[in-house]
Amino acid sequence: MHKIKVGLVGGAGYTAGELLRILLHHPRAELSAIVSTSNAGNAVSSVHDDLVGETEVQFASKLAGDEDVVFLCLGHGNSKAWLEKNPLPAATNVIDLSNDFRLHADQEFNGRTFVYGLPELNKAAIQAAQSVANPGCFATAIQLALLPLAAAGQLRADVHVSAITGSTGAGQSLSETVHFSWRSGNVSIYKPFTHQHLSEIGESLRQLQPHPAVDVHFVPYRGNFTRGIFASVYTPSDLTEDEARQLFRDFYADAPFTTVAERELHLKQVVNTNKCLLHVQKQGRQLLVTAVLDNLLKGASGQAVQNMNLLFGLPETMGLELKAGMW
Template sequence: MNNTEEIKSTSTPPSGGGGAIRAGIVGGAGYTGGEMLRILINHPNVDIIFVHSNSNAGNHVYDVHKDLFGDTDLKFSSELSNNIDVLFLCVGHGDARKFLEANEIADHVKVIDLSQDFRLSQNSTIKSKNFIYGLPELNRDAIKVADNIANPGCFATCLQLGLLPLASKGLLENEVHITATTGSTGAGQSLSPTSHFTWRNDNLSVYKAFSHQHLNEIGQSLRQLQIGFDKAINFIPYRGDFTRGIIASMYTESNLTEAEALKLYQDYYAEHPFTHVTNKDIDLKQIVNTNKCFIQVKVYDNKIFIISIMDNLLKGASGQAVQNMNLMFGLNESAGLRLKAIGF
């Protein structure tokens, strides 16, 4: 089958807890594709049917993702198998829409897209497929019955998890001020002047101040919880001189005491296995290489101060995509995602 033909299944998809989920990955040679492989190879309920890459077709996946040597004998393929239940699109922004326009995906195949192509409600439909915004801490019930998921952006996930509890109680009454720094993997695998080692190492820079593309999906989610929210989100993103992870600090005016704020956040995330709240200091080594988000909540005078940290490639991309898959197929939400942090 070439990549312009319809993807069909020859058997009934699993309904959660039955047979193994048959997964396909498009864009398996990039950073998010590599993370997807690392998770799914060890996932107890998944069989990887194909890993699509035109440029690497015929090569073992460990020829590109060298740490997978000894873990799998999978090879990249230029063809698309018809024997899948879920398709992960680990491609660049704009390329997911092009892929779905060029390929007729059978109705039963669940699509989880990691690009930004379907995150906004006005862009969430293509052909007969409608995409649900895949932030479990916001849309868990909708994800469970969804056929297609638009995985959130990395900055968007980190920042939303820092603000959703306030929005849920209508407490975002003033401007929000945010500074956040991301690792170099957030820029993708293709080299650019600002992702090259000799530029990035021992360096720090601001980019897309007040205009980052993730602001649109952040605003959309906050208005979902706090109808009419129209305050400015003043977001200053930084390029960090480390490989992976995001640390975001944000504050806004608030009348909450620290005890009230801490309880609000802990109550909101009480049923969510990957987001944890504390008033103690947190650092990136606690969460890098995991699907966790840690949130620190403090109050200073009339301001609530929130720090949110997570791994941009896992909770900010591939880990969250697998979390969504688990919910869609009725699995334990944490299946395959109990990962060890790099902390020592």
């Protein structure tokens, strides 16, 4: 059985650690090189200590050159710079986890065309692609809460979103708001109405419903927990609750990781999985859709592996059948 040779650039961060945890047990993946210039020569498990006993692989200073696919786990703005300095063979697939190639204006780069990698929206395009721009974590949750409405032309008024994320959403770089002593027992907002994920959300909604265009008003929250996103998304609607719930079920009938749940949701249902759970309810004219997912998996690394599976014609769920830790 042919193995997919995988390279990973930016191997020391949270998303890289989750990618490695998945790929080490993926039946068709073979790690070729894990690049971290600051850790070259060190054991991967010395940084990602959840992998102690799982692998003896060391960080490398550069790719091996034989990779079938390369994951870029670099900070926003750094993927373009890395590809300019390190051009890859035309046949090498790229899956980028930054925001460098998510928007239409950025998807053509150095002879590559990046496809926006939300499988529930662009599955066929991803299967035919060579390079994929992995969506943002908040963007994934909010889009999955809205795509069925957009596809049915049912977004007819502004959308309001409140969503909270765990501390891993800020990455590993230290700042005041990621310190335990600041986060513990604390909640705060950041980038209200200006969050960078709004642009990709808007493009996806207009892809399904060009007119009328609606505004998404988004207030993100920092939570005092480690991982997960809980999003509350609401907008006026003339649909009944039953009609809306059936609309969502039909839209996601063939989506293996997105499920419309009967009961109200909580984060522990999805942490450590590649699932997004949705719940639909109606109060007066307001249709409320809640969405929960793991920001490091369905919001980043798990979705990236889902995209790899689609690129290489593998079952979409391969290597991603992960169970939540409830207790």
